[in-house]
Amino acid sequence: GAYGIKANAVVLAAKLKSAGFNTYIVQNDGLYKVQVGAYIVKANADEMAKKLSAAGFDTYITTKGGGAVTA
DSSP: OEESSHHHHHHHHHHHHHTTOOOEEEEETTEEEEESOOOSSHHHHHHHHHHHHHTTOOOOOOOOOOEEOOO
């Protein structure tokens, strides 16, 4: 997810963590983005996107990085 309000990103990150996914939040272009992994190989990102979708989460893959956000 990508949110303009940090609290919304924190809520999604908590939901993902409770479902067993390792997450972190980065900030880029004024948005707080919840990430699950950072992959060099797109096929690996695609596999994670499938796992997230199977768990009921909407996904998208981005190539833009960002700076880590502390809770």
